[in-house]
Amino acid sequence: MNHRQFQRAVYPLAGLFAILLLWQGYTQFFGISRIVLPSPTDILWASVARYDLLLRETWPTLFESVLGFALAVVIGVPLAVGVANSRTLNLTLYPILIATQSVPKVAVAPIILVWFGLGMESKLAIAFLVGFFPIVVDTATGLRATPAGLLELAYSLRASPFQVFAKVQFPAALPFIFSGAKVAVTLAVIGAVIGEFVGSVGGLGNLLLTANSQLDGPLAWAALVWLSVLGILLFAAVAVAEKLMIPWAGSGQH
Amino acid sequence: MGPSGCGKTTFLKIVGGLSRATSGLVQINGIDVDGPQPDFGIAFQQSNLMPWRSVLQNVLFPMEIRHESNAAATDRARELLALVGLQGFENASPAQLSGGMQQRVALCRALIHRPKLLLMDEPFGALDELTRMEMQDLLLDIRKSTGATVMFVTHSISEAVYLSDVVVVFSKRPAVIADTINVGLPYPRTPEVRYSAEFTELEHRAGRALGITR
Numbered sequence: 416m417n418h419r420q421f422q423r424a425v426y427p428l429a430g431l432f433a434i435l436l437l438w439q440g441y442t443q444f445f446g447i448s449r450i451v452l453p454s455p456t457d458i459l460w461a462s463v464a465r466y467d468l469l470l471r472e473t474w475p476t477l478f479e480s481v482l483g484f485a486l487a488v489v490i491g492v493p494l495a496v497g498v499a500n501s502r503t504l505n506l507t508l509y510p511i512l513i514a515t516q517s518v519p520k521v522a523v524a525p526i527i528l529v530w531f532g533l534g535m536e537s538k539l540a541i542a543f544l545v546g547f548f549p550i551v552v553d554t555a556t557g558l559r560a561t562p563a564g565l566l567e568l569a570y571s572l573r574a575s576p577f578q579v580f581a582k583v584q585f586p587a588a589l590p591f592i593f594s595g596a597k598v599a600v601t602l603a604v605i606g607a608v609i610g611e612f613v614g615s616v617g618g619l620g621n622l623l624l625t626a627n628s629q630l631d632g633p634l635a636w637a638a639l640v641w642l643s644v645l646g647i648l649l650f651a652a653v654a655v656a657e658k659l660m661i662p663w664a665g666s667g668q669h
Numbered sequence: 670m671g672p673s674g675c676g677k678t679t680f681l682k683i684v685g686g687l688s689r690a691t692s693g694l695v696q697i698n699g700i701d702v703d704g705p706q707p708d709f710g711i712a713f714q715q716s717n718l719m720p721w722r723s724v725l726q727n728v729l730f731p732m733e734i735r736h737e738s739n740a741a742a743t744d745r746a747r748e749l750l751a752l753v754g755l756q757g758f759e760n761a762s763p764a765q766l767s768g769g770m771q772q773r774v775a776l777c778r779a780l781i782h783r784p785k786l787l788l789m790d791e792p793f794g795a796l797d798e799l800t801r802m803e804m805q806d807l808l809l810d811i812r813k814s815t816g817a818t819v820m821f822v823t824h825s826i827s828e829a830v831y832l833s834d835v836v837v838v839f840s841k842r843p844a845v846i847a848d849t850i851n852v853g854l855p856y857p858r859t860p861e862v863r864y865s866a867e868f869t870e871l872e873h874r875a876g877r878a879l880g881i882t883r
Contacts, residue, residue: 564717571687571705572734582733586721663720663762 453633458640461633468622469641476618477645479535479607483542484600484649490543491550491599492592498551499558500580509555516548520606524613538610538618545606546599550592557591558584590664593657600653604646619645670822670829671839671847672879677822678790680839684820685711685788697786707735710784710817712792716771718763718778724750725759728777735782742781749777752814753807769800773807780815787812789821793828802860805831809858826879830871831858838878848878 435455441447442454449457462469497504498512524541531537561584569579611620619638626634657664671677682688684695686704695702710731718727728746732738750756753773763771772792779787789808793801805828812819823829829836833852840847852871854862862868876882 562717564713564715565719567687567713568711568717568730569734571685571709571711572731573705573707574734578734582730583719586719589721661721663764 449632450630451632453636457633458636461637462640465634465637469619469637472617472619472622472638473641473645475535476604476607476611476620476642479538479542479610479618480600480604480645480649483539483606484546484603486539486543487546487550487599487603488596491547492554495551495554495558496580499555512548512551520545521609524609528610528614533614533616538607538615541610542603542606546603549595549598549602553591553595553598554588557588560591561587589661593653593661593664597650597653597657600649601646604642604649608642670824670826670836670875671844672841673824675839675842675844677824677839681788681790681820681822685709707782708785710779710782710787712775712779712787712789714791714794716763716768716775718771718774720763723760723762724755724766724774727763727774728781730778731782737782746777746781749780750774752811753777769796769804772796772804776808776811780811780817783815784817787817787819789819791823794823801828806860808832809856813856826872826875827863830854830868830875831863836875838875840879848874850874
């Protein structure tokens with residue numbers, strides 16, 4: 416580890432530690448109620464003591480987020496391929512896609528709940544909806560941004576449309592697809608939590624609401640911390656997949 | 670050869686079947702060129718290497734498109750890479766190579782399917798002077814060993830004279846053929862040729878055709 420890497424690892428940690436220290440000092444010095452703002456140690460203690468409960472409620476949220484994200488990829492990428500390659504599909508669908516994106520997903524959540532019920536399906540649908548858009552837009556942008564020289568090369572070799580897509584367009588778009596996926600996976604967690612807020616019987620979002628209504632500040636904050644960690648871990652998982660699948664992209668391609 | 674913007678690249682693309690002529694006809698060996706031909710090889714100013722493929726895979730790309738990517742093709746790709754001085758770089762990624770090395774890989778890719786006509790659009794234009802001279806000698810060697818006809822577009826007078834049997838000089842836009850020069854310098858061409866009186870005289874003639882010198 417060289418000096419720069421050391422700085423990059425230590426400075427943010429030092430910053431975080433300083434904030435936590437200020438927070439701890441503030442709540443203790445002024446005797447702030449746990450209901451209003453629990454101290455970091457309160458939250459840590461709640462995380463450890465209620466470990467079973469938090470872990471149990473993590474599974475549904477994790478499941479909803481990951482599955483919603485996966486659905487967004489499985490449906491979004493082929494749709495983007497269609498939109499990027501067909502003028503008709505592009506003219507027909509793209510404006511509608513943009514228009515639906517401006518509909519606030521939080522406002523749609525109650526309607527989706529009516530359709531899919533209190534169970535996991537409604538959360539999955541909302542997670543899918545919020546993750547879908549960045550995937551489609553980034554994939555379509557990436558497919559359209561194929562370097563002209565590569566297309567000309569393929570054309571000069573009389574490559575078939577499928578060869579052009581599979582050997583040139585799609586690999587060239589992968590960095591774009593992954594940047595869309597990284598946005599989508601974080602949004603999918605938010606979508607799942609929105610769904611749980613609007614109406615649910617489980618999950619970290621549900622736990623947060625319940626703890627809040629029972630004036631259990633430390634548990635509500637612990638749920639919030641677990642949610643954030645969940646989001647970071649999912650983002651990291653996509654980032655690791657990106658590093659493994661497109662090692663070339665790090666060197667200034669995108 | 671001709672000044673920037675005179676239509677050299679457009680002409681090359683029409684010959685290669687990549688662009689359509691607004692009028693007129695391109696015939697090569699009695700065949701109308703109405704699209705890319707299987708026995709053409711093309712090298713562009715940019716190397717256009719795919720960053721997700723290794724050097725060897727980039728060279729093999731045309732064979733893959735032609736569904737001929739077999740052991741023999743791989744052997745030939747390795748031979749070509751050795752010929753341009755890139756043995757040992759087969760599994761390197763293009764990003765690890767210098768601009769000159771990337772152009773060599775692009776040259777191997779243009780040659781992998783044994784084209785009879787090699788179309789080159791200022792392939793050495795982005796290289797530094799020393800690398801460029803090296804690449805010119807390499808191209809002369811390759812032409813000799815493959816027997817391919819090369820149509821080479823450039824705006825460099827000395828490059829045109831050094832590489833060619835015939836230099837066709839385009840005028841400024843709208844381009845007309847200002848002069849057709851039969852070079853007639855002996856082969857093998859060595860760097861010393863560049864300093865001979867005949868070479869300078871040919872450069873002068875091309876310069877006059879371009880209107881640069883009198």
